[in-house]
Amino acid sequence: MSGKKSSLTVADVARAAKVSKATAARVLGGYGIASETARKAVLEAAETLGYQPNDLARSMSTGRSGLVGVIVGDIENAFFSQAVRGISDRLRAADLNLIISNSSERLSEEIEMVSVLLRQRVAGLIVAPTDARRVDHLKAAVASGTPVVTLDRRSPDLEVDAVCGDDRGSVAQVLHRLHEEGHRRVAYVTAMMTADGRLGKLEDIGISAVRERISSFLAQMRDTGVETPADLVFTGASDDGSTADIVTRILAQSPSITAILASDSLIGARIFRELSDRGLSLPQDMSLVSWFDADWTRVTSPRISVVDQPTYQFGQKAAERLISRLKGDDSPAQTFVVATPLVERGTIGAPKGRGPVEIPD
Amino acid sequence: MSGKKSSLTVADVARAAKVSKATAARVLGGYGIASETARKAVLEAAETLGYQPNDLARSMSTGRSGLVGVIVGDIENAFFSQAVRGISDRLRAADLNLIISNSSERLSEEIEMVSVLLRQRVAGLIVAPTDARRVDHLKAAVASGTPVVTLDRRSPDLEVDAVCGDDRGSVAQVLHRLHEEGHRRVAYVTAMMTADGRLGKLEDIGISAVRERISSFLAQMRDTGVETPADLVFTGASDDGSTADIVTRILAQSPSITAILASDSLIGARIFRELSDRGLSLPQDMSLVSWFDADWTRVTSPRISVVDQPTYQFGQKAAERLISRLKGDDSPAQTFVVATPLVERGTIGAPKGRGPVEIPD
DNA sequence: TTGTATGCGTTATCAG
DNA sequence: CTGATAACGCATACAA
Numbered sequence: 001m002s003g004k005k006s007s008l009t010v011a012d013v014a015r016a017a018k019v020s021k022a023t024a025a026r027v028l029g030g031y032g033i034a035s036e037t038a039r040k041a042v043l044e045a046a047e048t049l050g051y052q053p054n055d056l057a058r059s060m061s062t063g064r065s066g067l068v069g070v071i072v073g074d075i076e077n078a079f080f081s082q083a084v085r086g087i088s089d090r091l092r093a094a095d096l097n098l099i100i101s102n103s104s105e106r107l108s109e110e111i112e113m114v115s116v117l118l119r120q121r122v123a124g125l126i127v128a129p130t131d132a133r134r135v136d137h138l139k140a141a142v143a144s145g146t147p148v149v150t151l152d153r154r155s156p157d158l159e160v161d162a163v164c165g166d167d168r169g170s171v172a173q174v175l176h177r178l179h180e181e182g183h184r185r186v187a188y189v190t191a192m193m194t195a196d197g198r199l200g201k202l203e204d205i206g207i208s209a210v211r212e213r214i215s216s217f218l219a220q221m222r223d224t225g226v227e228t229p230a231d232l233v234f235t236g237a238s239d240d241g242s243t244a245d246i247v248t249r250i251l252a253q254s255p256s257i258t259a260i261l262a263s264d265s266l267i268g269a270r271i272f273r274e275l276s277d278r279g280l281s282l283p284q285d286m287s288l289v290s291w292f293d294a295d296w297t298r299v300t301s302p303r304i305s306v307v308d309q310p311t312y313q314f315g316q317k318a319a320e321r322l323i324s325r326l327k328g329d330d331s332p333a334q335t336f337v338v339a340t341p342l343v344e345r346g347t348i349g350a351p352k353g354r355g356p357v358e359i360p361d
Numbered sequence: 362m363s364g365k366k367s368s369l370t371v372a373d374v375a376r377a378a379k380v381s382k383a384t385a386a387r388v389l390g391g392y393g394i395a396s397e398t399a400r401k402a403v404l405e406a407a408e409t410l411g412y413q414p415n416d417l418a419r420s421m422s423t424g425r426s427g428l429v430g431v432i433v434g435d436i437e438n439a440f441f442s443q444a445v446r447g448i449s450d451r452l453r454a455a456d457l458n459l460i461i462s463n464s465s466e467r468l469s470e471e472i473e474m475v476s477v478l479l480r481q482r483v484a485g486l487i488v489a490p491t492d493a494r495r496v497d498h499l500k501a502a503v504a505s506g507t508p509v510v511t512l513d514r515r516s517p518d519l520e521v522d523a524v525c526g527d528d529r530g531s532v533a534q535v536l537h538r539l540h541e542e543g544h545r546r547v548a549y550v551t552a553m554m555t556a557d558g559r560l561g562k563l564e565d566i567g568i569s570a571v572r573e574r575i576s577s578f579l580a581q582m583r584d585t586g587v588e589t590p591a592d593l594v595f596t597g598a599s600d601d602g603s604t605a606d607i608v609t610r611i612l613a614q615s616p617s618i619t620a621i622l623a624s625d626s627l628i629g630a631r632i633f634r635e636l637s638d639r640g641l642s643l644p645q646d647m648s649l650v651s652w653f654d655a656d657w658t659r660v661t662s663p664r665i666s667v668v669d670q671p672t673y674q675f676g677q678k679a680a681e682r683l684i685s686r687l688k689g690d691d692s693p694a695q696t697f698v699v700a701t702p703l704v705e706r707g708t709i710g711a712p713k714g715r716g717p718v719e720i721p722d
Numbered sequence: 723t724t725g726t727a728t729g730c731g732t733t734a735t736c737a738g
Numbered sequence: 739c740t741g742a743t744a745a746c747g748c749a750t751a752c753a754a
Contacts, residue, residue, distance in 0.1 A: 007505060009731055020741040025732070032734085035739060052505075055480040056426065057731035060417050060746050067460065067481075075449065076673075081442035088436065088463055097477060099428070099460040102449055116458060119416040120428075144368060144413075272660055296657035299633055312437075370747055381725045386748060393750085396723060418747035421730050 008051045017045035028053060059121065068096050068322060069117035071127045072151070073105040079264065079292050079311050080128070083151060086315025087126060094323045096123065105130050105207075111137045118146060124322045126315075128152050131206030147325035149318045152311070153208040159333040161321040163314050165340040167212035170307045173342050174261065174289050175220045182350050183259045183287060185226060187250050188217045189234045189243075189271060190263035199233045210263065217261070232257070243270040251278070258351030259287035265294035265306075272300060283349030293343060302346025309340045369412045377406035389414060420482065429457050429683065430478035432488045433512070434466040440625065440653050440672050441489070444512060447676025448487060455684045457484065466491050468567075472498045479507060485683045487676075489513050492567030508686035510679045513672070514569040520694040522682040524675050526701040528573035531668045534703050535622065535650050536581045543711050544620045544648060546587060548611050549578045550595045550604075550632060551624035560594045571624060578622070593618070604631040612639070619712030620648035626655035626667075633661060644710030654704060663707025670701045 014024035019038055026032035027042040028051070034042070045051075059065040068091055072080040088098050099122065103110040107130050114137045117125060124147040129135055132155035142148050142160060154162035178186055192210050194200050202218075205211035214233055221229035234250065237243045250257050262268035268290025272282075280286055282302060289305045290297060297304035317336055375385035380399050387393035388403040389412070395403070406412075420426040429452055433441040449459050460483065464471040468491050475498045478486060485508040490496055493516035503509050503521060515523035539547055553571055555561050563579075566572035575594055582590035595611065598604045611618050623629035629651025633643075641647055643663060650666045651658060658665035678697055 007731095011731080021732095022734090022741055022743090023739085025734090026740090029733070033739060038740080052476070053480055054482060054731055056417055056420050056482045057746090058733075060421055060731080060748095061733040063746080065417065074446070075436075076439070076443050076446045078437070078439065078442070081439070082437050084461075085435070085437045085463065088461070092462075097460055097462070097481065099458055100445075100449070101453075101458070102446065115413075119414055120458065121415060121417050266656075269656055269660055276660075276662065294657075295627075295630055295655070296660045299630055299637075299657050300660050301637065301662065372747080382748090383725055383727095383750085384723085386750090387724090390749070394723065399724080415747055418730090419749075421732090421747080422749040424730075 007054070008049055009054070010051075013042060013046045013049060013051050016049055017041040029058075063121075065121045065123050066096050067099050067120060067122045068319075069113075069120070069122040069125045070098055070100045071103050071110055071113050071117075071125070072100070073103055073128055073130065075100065075102055077264075077266065078294055079152075079309065083311040083315035083318075086312040086317075087319040088315075090316050090319035090323070094319075096323070096326075103128075103130055107131050107134055107206075114138065114141060118144070122146065123326055124148065126151055126318050126322060129155055129158075129208075132156070132208045132211070133203075133206060147322060149322045149325070151314055151318045154335055155208065161318075161325070161333050162335040163318045163321065164209065164335060164337055165307075165309050165314070166337050167209050167340070168216040170340045170342065171213050171216040171261075172220055174307060175217070175224075177342060177344070177348065178259050178287065178289075179224055181287070181348060184224065185232060185253075185256045186221070186259045186261060187232050187234055187257050188214060188261045188263065189237050189246055189250075189267055190214070191238045191267055192235050192263075193238065194235045197236055199230045199235060213263065237263075237267045237270065240270055243267065244274055247271060247274040247278075255351075259289070259348075262288065262290040265290055265292035265297070268292075268304065268306075269294070269296050272304065282347045284352055287349055287351065288347040289342070297345070305345045305347045306343050307340050308343045310338060313338055368415070369410055370415070371412075374403060374407045374410060374412050377410060378402040390419070426482045426484050427457050428460050428481060428483045429680075430474075430481070430483040430486045431459055431461045432464050432471060432474050432478075432486070433461070434464055434489055434491065436461065436463055438625075438627065439655055440513075440670065444672040444676035444679075447673040447678075448680045449676075451677045451680035451684070455680075457684070464489075464491055466568075468492050468495055475499065475502060479505070483507065485509065485687055487512055487679050487683060490516055490519075490569075493517070493569045493572070494564075494567060508683060510683045510686070512675055512679045513670075515696055516569065522679075522686070522694050523696040524679045524682065525570065525696060525698055526668075526670045526675070527698050528570050528701070529577040531701045531703065532574050532577040532622075533581055535668060536578070536585075538703060538705070538709065539620050539648065539650075540585055542648070542709060545585065546593060546614075546617045547578075547582070547620045547622060548593050548595055548618050549575060549622045549624065550598050550607055550611075550628055551575070552599045552628055553596050553624075554599065555596045558597055560591045560596060574624065598624075598628045598631065601631055604628065605635055608632060608635040608639075616712075620650070620709075623649065623651040626651055626653035626658070629653075629665065629667075630655070630657050633665065643708045645713060648710055648712070649708040650703070658706070666706045666708045667704050668701050669704045671699060674699055 010025045011021050014021045024042050027034045027039045101113040110130050126149050128151045135155045135158045138148050148160045150162040218229045234246045237246050262271050291307045293306045293308040297306050371386045372382050375382045385403050388395045388400045462474040471491050487510050489512045496516045496519045499509050509521045511523040579590045595607045598607050623632050652668045654667045654669040658667050
């Protein structure tokens with residue numbers, strides 16, 4: 001097979017069917033009108049020749065491309081890959097395809113990918129914006145006529161549909177439940193980096209979902225009598241080492257901190273491992289709630305209590321909104337909040353007044 | 362913003378820069394030759410106008426599209442999403458983009474997706490073929506000049522590069538290790554469906570990786586004295602219920618079966634849960650080895666021994682081969698076998714002669 | 723070095 | 739209903 005790239009065109013089919021190019025194009029493209037006889041002839045010729053339409057050329061002509069660009073933080077993360085599956089399933093039903101890219105949660109890459117996708121003339125964009133304050137590239141996309149829907153996050157500067165979890169509400173629910181159980185000081189652990197490892201100004205948190213949760217966390221903690229709730233927010237849990245350090249710091253505050261909230265399931269897993277490795281048992285020595293109902297949360301003993309983020313649904317809804325925009329819906333931009341309920345399993349329990357824990361160094 | 366899709370063209374830039382369309386195209390496209398003055402004028406005009414090249418049109422002209430199609434069984438599965446990340450990273454470095462689809466491990470969908478991607482005139486295809494015996498659509502793609510690389514699987518009917526794990530070898534290694542430990546009868550559990558729930562002819566197994574492993578499994582078991590090793594292969598573990606049934610059947614053969622091999626990490630997790638729920642402790646009551654080093658295998662107690670399939674590397678290698686083919690490499694098709702070593706953690710132990718286990722019904 | 727003219731495979735317009 | 743023919747935006751052979 002000499003691998004020539006020259007496929008057949010409507011002209012070839014037309015010739016074989018003994019009709020004009022225009023007629024062949026009409027029946028093959030499924031538009032306009034053609035007589036039964038012509039239609040049969042063309043279809044038959046196309047069949048025997050093995051004609052494959054060229055969607056590139058079609059898009060060029062029509063200006064529409066059947067491609068939707070998706071930009072996520074990390075496709076390896078089940079949080080996103082599940083969302084992508086939701087997007088993919090909905091899109092397919094609308095005869096749209098999905099071109100996907102990773103931003104690695106870096107603004108520069110996100111900007112680059114938007115540019116690439118725009119050059120490909122995607123019909124629309126679904127993005128989990130890395131930084132809510134830096135969305136000019138997305139605004140430009142919208143301005144030039146490419147609809148955008150944001151996933152899991154939103155930006156006040158962006159008037160587009162957004163599909164988010166109920167970040168504030170779920171934090172409130174979890175903390176309320178924990179308070180009820182007797183917990184007074186709870187730690188919030190996030191992968192987000194800050195310059196000095198301490199929580200800075202809330203406005204400086206780029207990922208809106210994270211900001212919402214921390215904001216809600218601080219408010220709730222303050223309401224229940226904690227004077228400096230910012231001290232309970234631990235940032236930079238981006239790998240095993242930093243997470244181990246954080247766990248050490250949390251345990252050093254023992255016994256005052258009696259519960260931990262993990263901002264995503266990767267962090268949750270690392271914290272759980274650290275805790276087990278140090279011989280602590282859950283929930284007696286420490287309560288733990290992780291965001292995202294990941295696979296691993298069901299094989300531990302006890303199973304992990306989680307804030308269930310149904311990201312497959314996030315994805316479905318986002319795709320749905322985009323499709324609707326593509327069809328011409330020009331109602332005002334809207335934010336869709338998907339419920340993210342606390343699923344209580346085995347890691348929420350009453351705190352026990354325990355003495356200082358032995359910390360290996 | 363009234364959302365008009367009409368972006369600027371080279372012609373607009375040319376006009377603004379007071380040069381011909383061809384000159385503008387040359388500097389914007391980065392080919393051919395242009396004087397410094399012309400180049401500066403064009404670039405400046407493009408900048409101020411906000412020109413964005415149209416990759417669709419470019420692809421039409423050149424015949425090349427910067428898109429690579431990827432078809433996996435299920436993007437939600439970490440096995441594949443990790444591979445996709447590997448593909449994505451390598452592709453990006455070569456200025457290629459990734460358009461992704463799910464086959465849901467169904468041949469009909471795979472065929473459909475290949476067709477869709479071919480219509481989009483993708484530069485190449487990376488596919489995890491669902492059925493090694495039904496690859497005409499892939500052969501056709503190759504014949505028409507679109508290079509194909511298969512991922513994790515291969516087909517004897519397909520003369521294309523393939524990147525696979527060492528399926529036979531890893532089975533041998535695991536069984537050898539288990540035998541050494543004293544295990545004589547080992548169960549192999551797979552999601553693959555068979556008509557009657559029993560293992561049929563090996564040739565009827567569509568997914569090559571699965572076939573290789575089972576084939577190796579049967580050979581090894583027979584070698585070590587098991588007369589009817591097919592009885593040790595349990596198929597159809599596709600959800601919680603069916604997996605529970607299988608575990609029941611395995612335990613019913615107790616105490617002769619003393620170890621279980623899980624063909625993928627989803628099955629592994631389900632089996633682990635079943636075993637724990639029934640109060641068995643690993644590895645005393647049962648040894649367990651799962652394919653794929655998934656997150657969950659590190660949070661259990663004990664941690665799960667796994668056959669580590671580095672699918673990120675699978676993906677990287679596959680993308681690498683495709684890029685190479687795209688660059689014109691026409692050496693004979695080759696299969697690249699990536700090592701998939703046994704990572705021993707806590708679930709391999711000596712079998713204990715135990716009495717019948719209580720099985721709840 | 724630059725410009726002119728033509729082609730890529732469709733869709734779409736407008737007479738026949 | 740059908741058939742020429744002109745776009746679409748870019749690349750490129752060839753002429754200047």
